[in-house]
Amino acid sequence: MALQKISKKEIIAISIRMFRKQGYYRTSMADLAKATGLTKGVFYHHFASKEELMKTALTTLSAWFEEKIFKAAYLPDITPQEKFDRIAESAIKAFTSDLGGCLFANTILETAHVEETFLPEIKHFFQNWENAMCKVFEEKYAQQALVEIAKQNIADIEGALILMQLYKDTSYLQRTLERLKKML
Amino acid sequence: MALQKISKKEIIAISIRMFRKQGYYRTSMADLAKATGLTKGVFYHHFASKEELMKTALTTLSAWFEEKIFKAAYLPDITPQEKFDRIAESAIKAFTSDLGGCLFANTILETAHVEETFLPEIKHFFQNWENAMCKVFEEKYAQQALVEIAKQNIADIEGALILMQLYKDTSYLQRTLERLKKML
DNA sequence: GTCTATACACAGATAGAC
């Protein structure tokens, strides 16, 4: 009856944090076992492989972003500015914590050319984000231009996250978001 | 008297290419030996360690960017627009080849939180880039705003490179550069 | 269910023959 020290959810949360900070290849199963207070044996009892764990981490985090952050784009009866602010505020928290940036972007740069394994999960995340940004900007821009605006927004934020990680300074993200808001 | 099949310069060039495409951790010395047609033994005769090789790769590439790309910012008797175009054109070539993006940005995301080892080389590259962009924009903007404009330019380009690697589509970089040129 | 022990492959790095 499972006197479990730690839940599967918590294991995944800790894995996300480590993958985001250290990268996929540099994070070993031993690292994760130690961080969760489990043994490798128990870890492999939960996940068949490191790859499966990473996929689970990506889909879990993607669902979390959708529910906790992007969903604000679809709320009725609030202004686009208000939508933007809500998303921006929670995105700052999510991306700046531990100065880890965006797990999906980090993973693309780390693995894209070596294996296509995680591409579907990563593309799904960016598609959700893009859809949300389209919704935020839909009143202001023509349908045709929307997607491009949305992608540009996303690219600019990801770029700011790189400088954030380089200089260990979160103000790049803040300033970029302020600039993007003026497009509304 | 060295009947050398391959020069040290070529070894470094190949290493840069592999590190840029596959990442630092995912590229093994055996991979590099194979790619250069050498044995591991010979490889370690040229470089004391993988870390030293990476540092050499970063400084070599940084010097190449300075000489072949950023230098255009300091040419006399050409307009800022002309400077921008020259830099943009060669930057597109350098960043889109093999869809590998920017080795310095890739490396930051991969290693920043694990080790500070490559930070000086990477920061040096971004400083050179920033200086060049300041030079390009100096006629149009006040001294005070220059650095921020330059960093924003760099961030936006790096963001476009992430989408490029995600969607395997170089048009993001092109469009970003067109947009940035309008700031001149 | 949890832990110990370990298999197996491959990483970075080195030694020593030629």
Added chain:
DNA sequence: GTCTATCTGTGTATAGAC
């Protein structure tokens, strides 16, 4: 100088005792 062989550590993954 170049290559073969090898050392040592660590990675992912598994088997089997309790």
